[in-house]
Amino acid sequence: MNEQLRAISELDRVIHEPGRLMIFALLGAVKECDFLYLQHETEMNKGNLSSHLARLEEAGYVEIEKTYRGKVPRTLLRLTDAGRAAFDQYRKGLKAAF
Amino acid sequence: MKNELQDYLGRPKRYDNIDGTGEMLMGLMMLGFTLLGYLNAVLPENSMWRHGLAGMLLMPAVLLPVLGSGYWGAKAIKKHITWPRTGYMALGGGGKSRRTTMAALSALAAGIAGISAFGIACLMRFESQHDWISLAWMGNAAIFVAAYAFWIYRMEKDRPWKWLVLLFMVLGILAIAFIAPGDIVGWRWLMLSFIGLTWLGSGGASLYLYIRHTQPPAPEAE
Numbered sequence: 001m002n003e004q005l006r007a008i009s010e011l012d013r014v015i016h017e018p019g020r021l022m023i024f025a026l027l028g029a030v031k032e033c034d035f036l037y038l039q040h041e042t043e044m045n046k047g048n049l050s051s052h053l054a055r056l057e058e059a060g061y062v063e064i065e066k067t068y069r070g071k072v073p074r075t076l077l078r079l080t081d082a083g084r085a086a087f088d089q090y091r092k093g094l095k096a097a098f
Numbered sequence: 099m100k101n102e103l104q105d106y107l108g109r110p111k112r113y114d115n116i117d118g119t120g121e122m123l124m125g126l127m128m129l130g131f132t133l134l135g136y137l138n139a140v141l142p143e144n145s146m147w148r149h150g151l152a153g154m155l156l157m158p159a160v161l162l163p164v165l166g167s168g169y170w171g172a173k174a175i176k177k178h179i180t181w182p183r184t185g186y187m188a189l190g191g192g193g194k195s196r197r198t199t200m201a202a203l204s205a206l207a208a209g210i211a212g213i214s215a216f217g218i219a220c221l222m223r224f225e226s227q228h229d230w231i232s233l234a235w236m237g238n239a240a241i242f243v244a245a246y247a248f249w250i251y252r253m254e255k256d257r258p259w260k261w262l263v264l265l266f267m268v269l270g271i272l273a274i275a276f277i278a279p280g281d282i283v284g285w286r287w288l289m290l291s292f293i294g295l296t297w298l299g300s301g302g303a304s305l306y307l308y309i310r311h312t313q314p315p316a317p318e319a320e
Binding site: 021022025026028029030031032033034035036037038039040041069074091094 | 103106108110181187188189
């Protein structure tokens with residue numbers, strides 16, 4: 001198989017989905033952020049964003065922490081070590097593919 | 099696809115100045131250092147602020163209130179205006195490579211500033227070298243303009259009007275150079291204050307537009 005095609009086929013499918021890739025790129029550049037920030041930057045609706053985050057949490061890539069700011073609930077999000085490693089691997093794979 | 103990914107990776111850094119606090123902080127720092135330099139230049143030789151403990155206290159006495167108000171002011175704006183409207187994020191997830199880059203850039207900036215300051219201080223010992231001192235200050239102004247242009251290019255992609263601010267800054271510096279009496283050594287404080295005030299004003303305009311165009315979501319948004 002062509003090397004480039006092989007590199008594409010080996011990309012992590014959990015990350016490769018466009019919506020989740022956006023989330024990964026944003027989370028990859030920060031220490032942590034809240035749900036509202038991701039919603040603002042990705043322009044996704046709440047349902048969509050929640051389902052992507054649930055998928056990422058299920059894969060062990062994202063840590064979700066429910067907390068409060070005063071009386072207002074806040075959802076804090078950060079990449080886990082496994083998530084960062086997977087994202088680094090994904091970026092290397094993408095570089096190899098192109 | 100790679101470019102889009104790079105764009106998203108750069109968004110958090112741009113978001114950090116979405117409310118103009120970064121620029122306002124730069125402006126305040128510039129005004130603080132300008133005030134300190136001005137005081138050092140105008141204080142008489144026998145002033146108590148030039149000797150002993152008081153001399154050592156001058157720098158913190160001038161800079162701490164200015165930098166402190168900038169730091170805590172920016173934090174308050176983030177906490178009470180930005181985070182409730184468009185969300186909270188903390189930079190610093192870029193890993194070792196980002197930290198290394200930031201450290202290298204900081205060292206480079208400090209090196210350039212140190213060498214410039216040393217060069218100007220050396221030249222100022224010789225009053226007959228005013229032309230060279232003027233040239234050094236012009237070089238200093240050019241560095242600030244170039245740094246601001248680079249910053250707009252990298253960090254303000256969504257706000258093209260910042261290029262007009264840069265143009266205003268350049269025209270203002272030239273106007274000061276041509277209109278103000280005396281040479282550049284005489285009006286350097288005016289020039290540095292103008293740059294600081296321009297940054298402060300530009301950051302204030304960003305904050306005003308941000309508040310005007312964003313609303314906090316309903317409480318159940320999360």
